[in-house]
Amino acid sequence: xxxxxxxxxxxxxxxxxxxxxxxxxxxxxxxxxxxxxxxxxxxxxxxxxxxxxxxxxxxxxxxxxxxxxxxxxxxxxxxxxxxxxxxxxxxxxxxxxxxxxxxxxxxxxxxxxxxxxxxxxxxxxxxxxxxxxxxxxxxxxxxxxxxxxxxxxxx
Amino acid sequence: xxxxxxxxxxxxxxxxxxxxxxxxxxxxxxxxxxxxxxxxxxxxxxxxxxxxxxxxxxxxxxxxxxxxxxxxxxxxxxxxxxxxxxxxxxxxxxxxxxxxxxxxxxxxxxxxxxxxxxxxxxxxxxxxxxxxxxxxxxxxxxxxxxxxxxxxxxxxxxxxxxxxxxxxxxxxxxxxxxxxxxxxxxxxxxxxxxxxxxxxxxxxxxxxxxxxxxxxxxxxxxxxxxxxxxxxxxxxxxxxxxxxxxxxxxxxxxxxxxxxxxx
Ligand SMILES: Cc1cc2nc3c(=O)[nH]c(=O)nc-3n(C[C@H](O)[C@H](O)[C@H](O)COP(=O)(O)OP(=O)(O)OC[C@H]3O[C@@H](n4cnc5c(N)ncnc54)[C@H](O)[C@@H]3O)c2cc1C
Ligand code: FES
Ligand code: FES
Numbered sequence: 223x224x225x226x227x228x229x230x231x232x233x234x235x236x237x238x239x240x241x242x243x244x245x246x247x248x249x250x251x252x253x254x255x256x257x258x259x260x261x262x263x264x265x266x267x268x269x270x271x272x273x274x275x276x277x278x279x280x281x282x283x284x285x286x287x288x289x290x291x292x293x294x295x296x297x298x299x300x301x302x303x304x305x306x307x308x309x310x311x312x313x314x315x316x317x318x319x320x321x322x323x324x325x326x327x328x329x330x331x332x333x334x335x336x337x338x339x340x341x342x343x344x345x346x347x348x349x350x351x352x353x354x355x356x357x358x359x360x361x362x363x364x365x366x367x368x369x370x371x372x373x374x375x376x377x
Numbered sequence: 378x379x380x381x382x383x384x385x386x387x388x389x390x391x392x393x394x395x396x397x398x399x400x401x402x403x404x405x406x407x408x409x410x411x412x413x414x415x416x417x418x419x420x421x422x423x424x425x426x427x428x429x430x431x432x433x434x435x436x437x438x439x440x441x442x443x444x445x446x447x448x449x450x451x452x453x454x455x456x457x458x459x460x461x462x463x464x465x466x467x468x469x470x471x472x473x474x475x476x477x478x479x480x481x482x483x484x485x486x487x488x489x490x491x492x493x494x495x496x497x498x499x500x501x502x503x504x505x506x507x508x509x510x511x512x513x514x515x516x517x518x519x520x521x522x523x524x525x526x527x528x529x530x531x532x533x534x535x536x537x538x539x540x541x542x543x544x545x546x547x548x549x550x551x552x553x554x555x556x557x558x559x560x561x562x563x564x565x566x567x568x569x570x571x572x573x574x575x576x577x578x579x580x581x582x583x584x585x586x587x588x589x590x591x592x593x594x595x596x597x598x599x600x601x602x603x604x605x606x607x608x609x610x611x612x613x614x615x616x617x618x619x620x621x622x623x624x625x626x627x628x629x630x631x632x633x634x635x636x637x638x639x640x
Contacts, residue, residue, distance in 0.1 A: 224383055240380065241380070241381055241382050241425075242378045242379070242380055242383075242415075244378070244412075244416075263413075263416060263417070264413060265412075265413050265479070266556065266557065268476070268478065271478055277452075278477060278478050278481060279478050279482055280478045280479075280482075282416075283408055283409060283412045283413060283482070284408055284412065284482070285383060285408070285412070285425075287383040287385075287427075288383075288405075288427060290385075331477060331478065352476040352477065352558065353475065353476025353477055353478045353479065354476075
């Protein structure tokens, strides 16, 4: 067992967990934050993307212990049904989702990209979403949604 | 995943001690290769030694070369102004690895230690004539890379940094596997003060290697047309579900032409 402390969505969290606990399992099973999804076993789908200290990472490919002492944001931390984040609103407005399984990861990847990119044009958006797989939409509306969110996030 | 013990020492000395004392310890860097392997139960280390607290990050200009700390992430190399101006081919190589999330975690030290036959960095280190600095010694690239997934590293030896000599010009072009972005074939062409070097990744059964015939042809005539005059044999090349040896031989030609044109 190992003791960890971290901030999740602004709340301080402390827990004793088995050393081999994956971060995504800690988030979903221990913290009950089930918006972060698991879509694959090969670190390729991006359904599990969260932010650590403002950078997007795949929480299925990291131990909870590696996140000890750091600040995490999950999809639950960026907005809620009454106050959607501009990226969530843009996915809604542009029909950027169908089943919604990939959406939390898409949105977390897209926010990291827009926050940290000088030139978020279409080619850069497609490149930035390389690590996120969607089986429904065909990506076009996702790219449109991210493009629409850029000016809103700059405000 | 099997049970394990997680440790995060604060120096390489301490890390080496923990790893020597463990039955089957493993160093943990970005985890982008090790954690998936553990999830699939292909690796079952009884102890993990996370190098995150050992101060192995940072990029420095050493005059004729750039020194990159082992724990420097692919994203940090991609976005480093120093790497972008001294060896732009390495910045763009790093920016083409996997995806944004893999680049935010994966490290140059982890990539070199793993020596995956399809990894990108080994081609840069071999073509540029880089040096791998470990906790106990410094190794030239040919001394370091010793075969597919094999290196000269001992079990308790830790990569601390790699020095990459600045080329006159260089370019890296790969044909990425459409799913993973690993190189099906990657060609790194470097024009160094001492001559032209070409390293191939993704293709060789023994991992990364230098292509003597290409180097000779490009020394005589540095042009994409010169690449066409070289014969590319499939002998010794990998054949797997992604590509046959013949296809890889033809990809070497195509990627080499693009790399020369981009130089
Ligand atoms: C979806 C996906 C796509 C990818 N695409 C590419 C790609 O296009 N090109 C490419 O080159 N790679 C690719 N990779 C691999 C990626 O670059 C990894 O980051 C890298 O191979 C391993 O680095 P790491 O820091 O994650 O190491 P880890 O996974 O933590 O460790 C890997 C191995 O190296 C050892 N090790 C780590 N650091 C050290 C050290 N300092 N000294 C000694 N031993 C050490 C570990 O013990 C372990 O055996 C991809 C990975 C994924 C998951
Ligand atoms: S669950 Fe697929 S990348 Fe994490
Ligand atoms: S909306 Fe269904 S997987 Fe993307």
